[in-house]
Amino acid sequence: xxxxxxxxxxMTVGYPGRPVVEGVTFDLPLGSALGLVxxxxxxxxxxxxxxxxxxxxxxxxxxxxxxxxxxxGYVPQQGAIDELFPFTVRDIVEMGLxxxxxxxxxxxxxxxxxxxxxxxxxxxxDQAGRLFRELSGGMKQRALVxxxxxxxxxxxxLDEPTRGLDLGQTATLLRLLDQLRxxxxxxxxxxxxxxxxxxxHTDQLLLLHEGRxxxxxxxxxxxxRDLQRxxxxxxxxxxxxxxxxxxxxxxxxxxxxxxxxxxxSGLSRGEPGKEPAATASDGAAPSSTGPAAxxxxxxxxxxx
Amino acid sequence: xxGDWLDLLSFFHDALLVAMxxxxxxxxxxxxxxxxxxxxxxxxLPQVAGLGFILAMAVHLPAWLGALVVVAGFVGLLTxxxxxxxxxxxxxxxxxxxxxxxxxxxxxxxxxxxxxTHGLELLLKGSVLTSTCQDLHRLVGFGLPWLLVLLLxxxxxxxxxxxxxxxxxxxxxxRPFEVALFFGASVAIILTLQAAGAMACFGLxxxxxxxxxxxxxxxxxxxxxxxxxxxxxxxxxxxxxLAWDLPAGPAMVVASLALTVICRWLGRGRFVPHPVS
Numbered sequence: 001x002x003x004x005x006x007x008x009x010x011m012t013v014g015y016p017g018r019p020v021v022e023g024v025t026f027d028l029p030l031g032s033a034l035g036l037v038x039x040x041x042x043x044x045x046x047x048x049x050x051x052x053x054x055x056x057x058x059x060x061x062x063x064x065x066x067x068x069x070x071x072x073g074y075v076p077q078q079g080a081i082d083e084l085f086p087f088t089v090r091d092i093v094e095m096g097l098x099x100x101x102x103x104x105x106x107x108x109x110x111x112x113x114x115x116x117x118x119x120x121x122x123x124x125x126d127q128a129g130r131l132f133r134e135l136s137g138g139m140k141q142r143a144l145v146x147x148x149x150x151x152x153x154x155x156x157x158l159d160e161p162t163r164g165l166d167l168g169q170t171a172t173l174l175r176l177l178d179q180l181r182x183x184x185x186x187x188x189x190x191x192x193x194x195x196x197x198x199x200x201h202t203d204q205l206l207l208l209h210e211g212r213x214x215x216x217x218x219x220x221x222x223x224x225r226d227l228q229r230x231x232x233x234x235x236x237x238x239x240x241x242x243x244x245x246x247x248x249x250x251x252x253x254x255x256x257x258x259x260x261x262x263x264x265s266g267l268s269r270g271e272p273g274k275e276p277a278a279t280a281s282d283g284a285a286p287s288s289t290g291p292a293a294x295x296x297x298x299x300x301x302x303x304x
Numbered sequence: 305x306x307g308d309w310l311d312l313l314s315f316f317h318d319a320l321l322v323a324m325x326x327x328x329x330x331x332x333x334x335x336x337x338x339x340x341x342x343x344x345x346x347x348x349l350p351q352v353a354g355l356g357f358i359l360a361m362a363v364h365l366p367a368w369l370g371a372l373v374v375v376a377g378f379v380g381l382l383t384x385x386x387x388x389x390x391x392x393x394x395x396x397x398x399x400x401x402x403x404x405x406x407x408x409x410x411x412x413x414x415x416x417x418x419x420x421t422h423g424l425e426l427l428l429k430g431s432v433l434t435s436t437c438q439d440l441h442r443l444v445g446f447g448l449p450w451l452l453v454l455l456l457x458x459x460x461x462x463x464x465x466x467x468x469x470x471x472x473x474x475x476x477x478x479r480p481f482e483v484a485l486f487f488g489a490s491v492a493i494i495l496t497l498q499a500a501g502a503m504a505c506f507g508l509x510x511x512x513x514x515x516x517x518x519x520x521x522x523x524x525x526x527x528x529x530x531x532x533x534x535x536x537x538x539x540x541x542x543x544x545x546l547a548w549d550l551p552a553g554p555a556m557v558v559a560s561l562a563l564t565v566i567c568r569w570l571g572r573g574r575f576v577p578h579p580v581s
Contacts, residue, residue: 076467080467084517091462098460
């Protein structure tokens with residue numbers, strides 16, 4: 001159990017009388033980056049809430065030896081912050097300090113200094129006084145990362161961090177997250193329905209499909225054949241299986257997108273009639289389960 | 305004419321002060337409800353408190369005690385509901401249930417006990433013009449300290465209201481803070497209900513915040529503006545009621561509404577969010 005933030009054995013997550021994902025077994029090593037991928041409604045958020053201790057598992061076992069109060073930094077989806085109120089960027093970041101400091105009034109100067117340091121870490125030091133609602137989508141997400149960092153977390157959880165961002169903003173944000181993880185030794189969980197965002201920026205992958213874990217293991221162990229076995233023969237993802245995947249690309253979507261298709265797809269249709277593969281993997285020993293189902297997933301990764 | 309006004313002001317001195325404190329209290333408290341997007345709660349709590357008042361009077365108990373017991377039960381139910389995901393209905397539905405049940409219950413109890421006039425006054429008109437020095441002391445002694453407590457916990461309350469999921473993930477105990485917030489709002493409402501009436505209570509929770517959001521440029525400013533607008537709206541309503549012999553509660557609502565419209569007009573074009581990519 002040492003060296004892991006969390007460990008799940010045969011876990012079922014969901015709500016009483018309504019299991020959402022079954023058979024979840026994995027370890028989340030400290031310092032690792034886990035990608036949690038699946039279409040809308042596949043149970044990503046439910047699994048995430050269970051991992052964070054907000055929901056008890058319905059069955060199986062979940063140990064969280066790395067968890068400590070205030071040790072989680074959470075970056076919500078864009079749009080989760082009410083923009084009717086005139087929050088400055090500093091106001092937003094100071095919310096991240098709320099768990100570490102007294103619930104009562106604290107010295108404003110100390111809070112401000114800590115918020116400023118967190119903003120500097122994400123390259124927004126000069127934006128502290130601006131209204132949050134006036135920032136671009138990419139800057140808003142970086143401000144929310146700063147808010148999470150202000151709490152000095154061990155685990156950084158990002159819920160669809162690139163949703164609504166353009167390609168440049170996505171690349172900037174993902175590069176920043178890589179750097180923060182390296183520099184601070186953070187364990188991260190990135191929830192996304194865009195597979196391409198996760199491929200280059202995580203080292204462990206949990207792929208959810210129809211209430212089950214369809215793939216789990218090292219991210220580099222995922223092959224195009226795995227995806228075709230899970231989602232059907234029409235799925236093509238040339239960024240995988242050593243075809244055109246380039247480590248120089250910030251976002252696998254660029255390699256995967258067909259001309260004229262949405263650049264954020266990361267998953268495109270292949271040639272009809274391609275046979276699904278029965279086995280997974282290129283020696284990295286991932287485990288793959290789950291039914292084969294036709295799943296075009298043109299714009300958003302598997303099933304979105 | 306000025307002499308008449310001075311006479312009126314001195315005669316209704318306590319009423320004006322009660323209106324001023326009630327407007328200040330409810331205006332500031334309403335900002336938390338705006339932040340939580342729980343404004344329907346601002347409509348439901350006065351109705352529920354009103355039912356408590358009417359029930360207590362029907363069984364000859366102190367009115368404030370009846371209101372406190374009924375409101376505490378309702379808040380307990382709400383926070384218990386909010387804690388679970390498996391109830392099968394939303395928090396908004398639970399608030400709506402409380403609102404409609406309390407309203408129907410109030411009308412039925414007043415009909416059964418022959419106190420329709422009093423019930424109507426409590427729910428619609430309020431009786432601020434008959435406020436006394438004791439009413440003022442109660443408001444200042446209980447309401448303002450609660451508001452101060454909430455403002456001191458403002459940072460956590462803002463986070464919990466704005467992003468409860470993050471607060472939970474960070475290990476902050478969300479439920480006690482929610483209870484403190486709901487209870488604070490309930491205390492403010494119970495203290496002002498008899499004076500302002502349920503309708504004006506809701507109006508003073510809702511309207512000053514709406515106006516403040518249009519003109520304030522900081523979150524702290526929203527609280528200050530809302531408290532100020534609530535105070536001016538309430539006092540303006542009482543003044544209008546005195547001048548034109550109107551029911552005070554609706555006059556406070558109309559005065560607050562006028563201030564809100566002015567603020568929205570003054571603040572037009574201020575809210576220009578960056579387009580989402």
